[in-house]
Amino acid sequence: MLVNSKQGNLISIRDRGLLYGDGVFRTIRALHGKAQHWPLHYQKLQHDCTALGIVCPDFALLSAELDRLLTQHPDGVVKLIVTRGLGMNGQGMRGYAPSAQATPTHIWDISPLPAYPVDRARRGIKARLCQLRLSQQPRLAGIKHLNRLENVLAAAESDDADIAEGLLMDAESNVIEGIRSNLFLVSQGKLITPDLSRCGVAGVQRDRVMAWASQYNMPLQVRDIRLDEVLHADEIFVVNSVIVLWPVRELEQRCWTAFPVAERIQHYFNEQSAR
Numbered sequence: 001m002l003v004n005s006k007q008g009n010l011i012s013i014r015d016r017g018l019l020y021g022d023g024v025f026r027t028i029r030a031l032h033g034k035a036q037h038w039p040l041h042y043q044k045l046q047h048d049c050t051a052l053g054i055v056c057p058d059f060a061l062l063s064a065e066l067d068r069l070l071t072q073h074p075d076g077v078v079k080l081i082v083t084r085g086l087g088m089n090g091q092g093m094r095g096y097a098p099s100a101q102a103t104p105t106h107i108w109d110i111s112p113l114p115a116y117p118v119d120r121a122r123r124g125i126k127a128r129l130c131q132l133r134l135s136q137q138p139r140l141a142g143i144k145h146l147n148r149l150e151n152v153l154a155a156a157e158s159d160d161a162d163i164a165e166g167l168l169m170d171a172e173s174n175v176i177e178g179i180r181s182n183l184f185l186v187s188q189g190k191l192i193t194p195d196l197s198r199c200g201v202a203g204v205q206r207d208r209v210m211a212w213a214s215q216y217n218m219p220l221q222v223r224d225i226r227l228d229e230v231l232h233a234d235e236i237f238v239v240n241s242v243i244v245l246w247p248v249r250e251l252e253q254r255c256w257t258a259f260p261v262a263e264r265i266q267h268y269f270n271e272q273s274a275r
Contacts, residue, residue, distance in 0.1 A: 002065055002108040013104055017083025020096065021147035023105075024048040030110070032036065033074035035066055036241065036273065040204045045082065048143045051070050053098065054084050057106050064107060073110045077242055081107040083146070116164075116243065124249030124259060125164035127238075129227070130154040130179065134170045134199045140154075142202035154179050164246065165238055167230070170199055174224045181238035181246075183207035185230060187259045190219040192233075205239035212265055216220045237262040244269055 001009045026045050029036045042059050062080070069078065076153035084098055085105035132154040154166055165178045165217035177183055177200045185192040191213045196202050213220040230236060235256060236248040245266050247259035 023083030023146045028078040030076050030078050033070045052141055055104050069108055076110045076112055079109045120246050124247035126162055126164045127165045127248045130166040130168050134168050134176055136198040139197050141199050142196050144201050151179050159248040175230050176200040178238045181240045186235035187232040187233045192221045193226050195223050201203050205241055235259050
């Protein structure tokens with residue numbers, strides 16, 4: 001683990017990331033010493049830091065630190081956290097109001113790749129509908145900020161090992177995303193993904209699927225989606241940077257057995273990773 005470019009695992013108890021969840025993060029898959037899609041992750045990091053008014057660490061600095069980390073740990077799940085940090089001279093800042101003099105903290109951590117069953121990518125997963133509803137806050141929509149309590153509580157609803165993901169709706173019953181993933185539907189030859197302008201996280205893999213649709217001329221819609229439309233879709237799949245892409249084979253007593261579009265995207269992703 002690196003904290004502000006130094007080996008270690010300690011931060012101040014007055015760091016605003018700890019006190020208020022005042023920060024952002026990225027989760028990156030590392031294979032054979034290479035961080036998958038690092039430039040895209042940095043663009044997201046920069047966007048999210050800017051949205052919260054946090055100074056984003058320099059790309060060259062972070063890239064050098066990432067290379068250093070991957071030299072020691074070539075495979076794994078890399079997490080990069082950037083918090084608003086501390087005030088001048090390393091002093092804490094009481095109260096919610098952020099100071100313009102804050103010195104950001106950045107943290108690197110790496111853990112082993114999860115040992116997911118290999119057939120999840122081929123046969124698909126069983127998913128559930130979460131009881132928790134996402135709150136709407138357009139100022140935070142799309143941002144991967146540190147306050148993930150809604151996801152924590154949604155994940156705690158079930159301990160069924162056969163269920164690999166939960167789908168979250170907002171207070172208006174729009175289906176938004178998975179607990180840890182972005183959602184896509186295939187319906188009547190169109191690719192559809194939820195509108196994230198009010199809540200939800202816009203991940204790198206979501207952008208990559210949307211770029212694939214543009215490259216291969218598949219109609220794409222970004223809009224509100226109701227549960228009934230999800231259950232009547234021709235295909236459903238979820239994506240994130242660690243799992244890459246999992247088709248959904250079962251949700252709310254609805255079952256799917258064929259995933260032709262998901263398989264095409266998987267093939268494309270596999271080709272990109274092999275380059």
